[in-house]
Amino acid sequence: MRHGKYPLIVTFLVPPLLLYGIFVLSPYLQAFQISTTNWLGYSAEADFVGLENFATLLRDGYVWNAIKNNAILLLVLPLVTIGLGLFFATMLNMGGRRGRAGVVGVTGTAAYRLIYFFPQVLSVVIIAIIWREVYHPNNGLLNASLGALGINGPSWLGDPRFAFWCVLAVLIWSNVGFYVVLFGAAMQAIPRDIYEAVMLDGASRFVTLFKVTIPLLWDTVQVAWIYLAIAALDGFILVQLMTNGGPNFSSDVIGLRMYDTAFGSETKFGYASAIGVVMFFLTLSVAVLALRAARRDRIEYS
Amino acid sequence: MKRRDILGRVAAAGVLATPAAALLGGCALGGGGDDGDGGDANRAEKTADNPLGVKTDAPLEVVIFNGGFGEEYAKAHQAMYNEKHPQAKITHSATPEISKTLQPRFVDGTPPDVVNNSGAGQIDFNGLVSQDALADLGEVLDAPSLDVPGKTVRDTLLPGAVEVGSYDGRFLVMNYTYTVYGIWHSTKLFADRGWTDAKTWDDHIALCRQIKAAGIAPWTYAGKHPRYMSWPVISTAIKFGGPTVATAIDNLEPNAWKSDGMKAAADAWHQIVKDGYILDGSPGLDHVQSQTAWCQGQAAFISCGSWLESEQKKVTPEGFNMAVAPTPSLGAGDKLPYEAIRGTAGEPFMVPAKGKNVAGGLEYLRVMLSMKGAQDFTRKVSSLTVVAGSTEGVELPPGLTSVVKALDASGGNGFNWVYPAYYRKLERNLVDAACGEFFSGRIGPAEFLDLCQKGADEIAADSSITKYKRA
Numbered sequence: 001m002r003h004g005k006y007p008l009i010v011t012f013l014v015p016p017l018l019l020y021g022i023f024v025l026s027p028y029l030q031a032f033q034i035s036t037t038n039w040l041g042y043s044a045e046a047d048f049v050g051l052e053n054f055a056t057l058l059r060d061g062y063v064w065n066a067i068k069n070n071a072i073l074l075l076v077l078p079l080v081t082i083g084l085g086l087f088f089a090t091m092l093n094m095g096g097r098r099g100r101a102g103v104v105g106v107t108g109t110a111a112y113r114l115i116y117f118f119p120q121v122l123s124v125v126i127i128a129i130i131w132r133e134v135y136h137p138n139n140g141l142l143n144a145s146l147g148a149l150g151i152n153g154p155s156w157l158g159d160p161r162f163a164f165w166c167v168l169a170v171l172i173w174s175n176v177g178f179y180v181v182l183f184g185a186a187m188q189a190i191p192r193d194i195y196e197a198v199m200l201d202g203a204s205r206f207v208t209l210f211k212v213t214i215p216l217l218w219d220t221v222q223v224a225w226i227y228l229a230i231a232a233l234d235g236f237i238l239v240q241l242m243t244n245g246g247p248n249f250s251s252d253v254i255g256l257r258m259y260d261t262a263f264g265s266e267t268k269f270g271y272a273s274a275i276g277v278v279m280f281f282l283t284l285s286v287a288v289l290a291l292r293a294a295r296r297d298r299i300e301y302s
Numbered sequence: 303m304k305r306r307d308i309l310g311r312v313a314a315a316g317v318l319a320t321p322a323a324a325l326l327g328g329c330a331l332g333g334g335g336d337d338g339d340g341g342d343a344n345r346a347e348k349t350a351d352n353p354l355g356v357k358t359d360a361p362l363e364v365v366i367f368n369g370g371f372g373e374e375y376a377k378a379h380q381a382m383y384n385e386k387h388p389q390a391k392i393t394h395s396a397t398p399e400i401s402k403t404l405q406p407r408f409v410d411g412t413p414p415d416v417v418n419n420s421g422a423g424q425i426d427f428n429g430l431v432s433q434d435a436l437a438d439l440g441e442v443l444d445a446p447s448l449d450v451p452g453k454t455v456r457d458t459l460l461p462g463a464v465e466v467g468s469y470d471g472r473f474l475v476m477n478y479t480y481t482v483y484g485i486w487h488s489t490k491l492f493a494d495r496g497w498t499d500a501k502t503w504d505d506h507i508a509l510c511r512q513i514k515a516a517g518i519a520p521w522t523y524a525g526k527h528p529r530y531m532s533w534p535v536i537s538t539a540i541k542f543g544g545p546t547v548a549t550a551i552d553n554l555e556p557n558a559w560k561s562d563g564m565k566a567a568a569d570a571w572h573q574i575v576k577d578g579y580i581l582d583g584s585p586g587l588d589h590v591q592s593q594t595a596w597c598q599g600q601a602a603f604i605s606c607g608s609w610l611e612s613e614q615k616k617v618t619p620e621g622f623n624m625a626v627a628p629t630p631s632l633g634a635g636d637k638l639p640y641e642a643i644r645g646t647a648g649e650p651f652m653v654p655a656k657g658k659n660v661a662g663g664l665e666y667l668r669v670m671l672s673m674k675g676a677q678d679f680t681r682k683v684s685s686l687t688v689v690a691g692s693t694e695g696v697e698l699p700p701g702l703t704s705v706v707k708a709l710d711a712s713g714g715n716g717f718n719w720v721y722p723a724y725y726r727k728l729e730r731n732l733v734d735a736a737c738g739e740f741f742s743g744r745i746g747p748a749e750f751l752d753l754c755q756k757g758a759d760e761i762a763a764d765s766s767i768t769k770y771k772r773a
Contacts, residue, residue, distance in 0.1 A: 038766060042408040042425065043433040136591065137583025138600075158525040158585030158742065246526065247585065247738040263401055265727035267429035268766060 031280075035273035042267065053274035063275065066245075066252040067282075069164060070233055073171070073253070074286065078228035081172050082221060085179030088116060090209055092180065093187045094195075113184065116177040124174070128241035131170045132157070135242075160250035163243050167251050171238055175231065179224055186220040187213065222291070229286045233279065254279055344659045353445040354664045359389040362662040363414035365404065367421045368396035370612060371649070371683045376418070378678050383669045390662065399423040408435055413654035415663035419475075420649055426726050427475060427650070432768035436474040437653040442664050443473060448672035455671050460709075462718045463647040463688035469724075469770050476667050477647030478679070480686040482608045482705045483533050484626040484643055489700075491599060491622075499627050501640045503538075503570050506630040510579040513602045519581035521574055522601035524589035528737035529729055531571075534605045535737075537629045537644050539567035540717050544637035548719040553771050554762040559755040566632055568740075568747035575743045585742040597622065607648070611701030612684050625704035628712070642715035643708050647688045724770045725761045732757025 035053055039046035057063055092105040092112055106112070119127060134141045135156040143153035156166045190213065198208055214221070236255030239245060245252035245260070254275065262272035348355040362383070366376045373396035380392045393414075397403045401423045407413045408425075413435070419425050430436055443456040443464065450458050460480055467475030487499065495516060500506040510520035524530045540547045543563025550558035558564075574580060581601045584592060589606075590613075596604040597618050604610075611624060618624070628643040651670070653663035669675050676692035679685070684699055686692075686706070693706055709716070722729035736753035739745045745753070761767060 040429050040433055041405060042430050042435050044409055044411065045433065132588075135586065137586035138581075138595065143583070152582075155525065155583040155586030155742075158583070158587070158738075160744075244526065246735065247528075247742070248735040260731070263423070265426070265730045266767070267426040271766070 028280075031273045031276050034270055035277045037270045038268075039270040039273075040267055041262065041269035046270065049270070053271050054278075056271065057274055057278065062249060062252065063254065063257055065249055066254040066257045069252055070235070070254050070282075072164075073168065073232035073235055074229060076168060077171060077175070077232040078225050081175045081179060081228055082224055084172070084176045085183050085224070086214065086217075086221075088112075088176065088180045089183035089187060090213065092116075093184050094205075094208075094213070113181065116180045118177060119174040120178050122174075124237045125241060127170065127174050128238050131166075132242055135166055157243050158247055160247050163247060164251040167235070167238055167242050170242070171231070171235060174238075175228065182220060182224065183217060186217050190216050226287050226290045229290050230283055233283050233286060254282075345661045354441060354661050354668065356387060356661045356665045357659075358387040360659045360662050361391040361393065362416070362659050362666060363393040363657075364395075364416045364666065365400070365414045365418065366394070366396040367400050367418045367424075368398045369421045370609065371685065375679045375682045378682065379666070379670050379675055382672070382675055382678075383666055386669070387662075387665075401425045408654070408656075411656050413657050415653065415657040415659045416666050417652050417654060418649070419652055424650075427469075427723055428725060428768055430652070431469045431474055431770075435655055437655045437657070437660050437663065439467070439473045439476055439653060439664065439667065442476070442667050442671070445664075445668055448668055449674055450672075455668060458671065458673075458690055459688050460645070460647075460690050461714070461716055462645055465772065466647050466718065466720050466723060467650065468772070474652065475723075476651045476671075477649060478651055478670060478687055479647065479649040480608075480645060480688050480709075481648040482626060482643055482645045482686075482709055483537070483606070484628055484708065485534060486596075486604050486606055486610055486624055486626050486701075487602055488599070489623040489625045491602065497602075500630055503630045503632050507573055507577070510574060510577070514579060518599065519601040520579040521603050522581040522584045522587070522592045522595050523605060523741060524587060524592045525585035525738065525742070526588040527734065528585075528741055529734040530589065530605050530737075531741050532729070532733050532737050533607075533644065534629045535567050535571050536564070536719060537717075538570060538632060539563035540644075540719075541629065541636050541638040541640075541642055542566050542632045545717050548717060549772060551758070552719055552721045552724065554721075554725075554758055554769065556759075557755060559758055560751050564751055565747070568750055570632060572740075572747045572750075575741055580741065585738065608702065608705045609648075609685065611699060624701040626701070626708050628708065638715050638717065641708075641711040641713075642717060643712040644718055645709055645712065645716045646718040646720075649685075720772060725767065727767075728757055728761050732760065 034046070036048060036050060037046035038049045038052075092109045094104065095106045122130075133139075137143055137153070137155035137158065140156075142156065146153040154162055157163050194212060194216075195208065198212055203211070234255050235253045236259065239251055239253050239256050240259065243251045245256050258272050258275040258279065260266075261268050261275060344357050344360040345355045346352065346357040352358075362380075364376060364380060366373045373394075376396070377394060380394055384390065384392065398421060400417065400419050400421060404413060404417065404425065408430075419427075419430075443454065443459075445455055447453045447455050447458050456464065463477065463480070464473055467473055467477050491497075492499065495513075497509060497512065500509045513520040536548070536551070539561070540563065543561060543566075547558075547561055547563040550561060581592075581595060584601075587595065592601075593604060593606065593610065593614050594617050595601055597614055608626065611618075614624075626643075628640060631640045651667060653660055653667065657663055670679075671687075671689055673689060673692055676687040676689035677696055679687050680693055680696050680698075684702055686702065686709075698706065733754050736750055736757065739753065740747070740750035762769070
């Protein structure tokens with residue numbers, strides 16, 4: 001067995017590594033290389049310009065505006081999504097009133113879970129189109145409901161004061177369900193005797209949640225945090241389909257800036273790659289920071 | 303948590319973040335140094351019968367944008383090409399995503415011979431032209447027309463057909479359809495209510511008041527693409543101040559957007575915002591939603607090009623009878639008459655310079671520009687072509703009939719501007735955003751022109767964008 005180990009490892013490891021190198025790593029490295037050129041994308045000619053693209057980027061107001069929006073997403077999206085996810089998961093798993101130690105869900109948990117998870121089944125494109133119609137200023141569900149109450153709703157996606165927040169709301173809506181299920185699964189894994197013990201000690205539900213459940217879920221919350229932070233630095237598909245960054249760049253995000261620079265209003269692939277490289281480092285830094293900030297000692301159940 | 307776990311997670315996060323940024327790397331730089339075997343390798347001798355020197359058995363590859371016009375018309379053109387060159391094997395393909403499909407082939411130096419570069423996934427022409435990726439089509443213009451005896455192809459085209467595809471005097475892009483831009487209304491609605499279309503601005507405002515009093519919004523527009531409203535504003539300015547208003551804008555002259563004509567036009571158009579003559583919620587509608595609201599009779603006027611009729615085909619009520627009209631005159635001092643309307647060639651076709659069969663590509667365009675090719679196109683897709691008189695004998699729907707009539711009335715006074723072809727970003731991003739602010743009433747006319755001018759100045763100052771001039 002021992003002498004046959006290396007051929008086996010080589011056979012099973014080299015092809016996938018090679019594929020990964022060619023199709024994942026090499027485009028990545030090339031993006032770095034392209035970001036130092038003035039390549040325009042439709043000929044093989046490109047001149048090396050050093051860090052000029054990055055210098056331009058620093059002075060590009062549209063990019064800064066997009067980064068500002070991403071920063072808001074980064075603050076709001078994980079916080080609200082995790083908050084709502086935890087709240088709903090708690091209700092579904094331990095909000096009920098009957099049974100031992102109060103650790104059953106509210107009535108109809110299974111149905112709620114299905115409903116919460118529903119947006120996950122839909123493609124993002126469909127979500128964007130559905131919500132575009134919901135926000136339709138005259139025939140949309142939202143303004144029709146407001147109209148029934150006698151309120152004259154704004155033209156949501158057409159108003160720079162609202163457009164960005166409307167997209168953000170959809171982003172949260174489409175994400176929460178997944179985290180409800182994720183947190184719910186983690187809650188199910190917490191041993192019931194812990195709850196019995198704290199109940200005997202007379203802890204209230206509130207204390208139970210903050211002193212027992214959340215600390216025991218911390219690893220999962222941390223993963224959720226990182227995933228959402230990365231999602232917040234993207235947001236491209238929803239923004240492009242719902243507002244295309246408008247009106248007047250009010251809902252622009254950096255992913256859209258990159259796409260627009262390469263394929264939309266102009267074809268500057270070198271410059272777009274520079275934006276991509278900046279995105280890469282932003283995402284990486286956010287991921288590392290989120291991990292550092294959320295670091296805690298792991299709690300073992302056994 | 304152990305350190306190793308952290309590193310593992312960071313690596314995982316890195317992998318998650320990968321797809322977005324690798325998107326661009328994916329279309330990486332190609333081999334380079336391919337100065338091309340394209341061009342003249344596949345040329346035969348030029349003769350009177352074969353003025354472009356097509357090698358009759360050379361294969362031809364055509365890529366069509368699969369959008370509103372479909373691809374059937376192109377197959378018909380290819381059959382016509384085969385009538386003349388039966389041995390030529392034609393490869394036809396159609397895609398809704400021109401840029402994504404063809405970008406690697408341009409980099410690789412192996413583009414197809416004819417490309418219909420259109421749609422949302424269109425390749426930016428400034429990029430293509432500045433990288434010398436396109437063949438000069440001047441030869442086609444000077445060649446004799448395929449089936450109009452005694453005339454060159456150039457002689458058979460409508461005014462403005464050549465200008466819009468020319469960059470610094472070289473004709474590089476053939477825009478095949480002829481589009482008229484104006485203000486649309488339903489003649490049925492107007493006849494029912496006893497309204498008559500206004501020819502002067504004061505009459506237009508009076509009519510708007512009347513329409514609003516009748517419980518209908520006078521105007522609506524595509525709030526998500528507010529540049530649709532820049533067209534009537536600039537048209538009004540050109541009628542007031544003459545065609546130099548447009549050349550100044552196209553040539554990025556300093557303060558071109560703040561000319562007297564533009565000021566007068568912006569002030570006039572601000573009136574419909576100020577007086578509330580725009581359908582509530584319009585800023586939140588996209589072009590389809592706003593056009594549909596218009597077709598449903600929620601609004602009386604909308605600004606659009608002559609593709610409107612075929613785009614709205616499915617939702618237009620029976621007997622709606624849409625018609626186009628020029629923008630109203632500001633007053634007696636206008637340099638151009640009321641009838642003058644913006645007409646321009648659209649739906650761009652190009653012959654890549656590095657294609658294998660450039661002569662064949664040029665010949666294919668000549669086939670398209672023949673009377674037979676143009677009539678077949680108009681019949682199939684209900685759109686005008688740049689070939690003059692090709693609508694004769696073809697039955698047209700009401701909207702297109704009104705377009706032909708408006709075009710005849712406009713005659714030699716037709717005008718156009720080309721800055722969107724030169725600098726896509728200026729119209730698609732910057733003027734667009736300014737129009738959005740202006741027509742939703744958040745800014746006034748002076749700020750509107752400031753914003754447009756600021757956009758133009760940004761383009762002018764960007765040394766990475768190639769600049770073009772026209773006379």
